[in-house]
Amino acid sequence: MLEGHYDGEVWGLATHPKEYQYITCGGDKIIRLWDMESKKMIGCSKAFECDIRALDWEKNGQFIVVGDVKANIYIYILK
DSSP states (O other), rough: OTTTTTOEEEEEEOOSSSSEEEEETTTOOOOOOEEEETEEEEEEOOOOSSSSEEEOOOOSSSSSEEEHHHHHHHHEOOO
């Protein structure tokens, strides 16, 4: 299912707590949102400053916590 995130390594994957979706991150500095049923990307973020190494959904799925290679932590609010 991860084939297609981009041509490098995928560093993080987290499933949505309520929806049939998941997010991925990697060395391309972008978070991608995927639909599990269609197996297609349904959204992506703007590029972060550094490679993203970890991410996870907040327990209600309203925002994502993101950690980058320089140990910065971001809150990414979904619209």
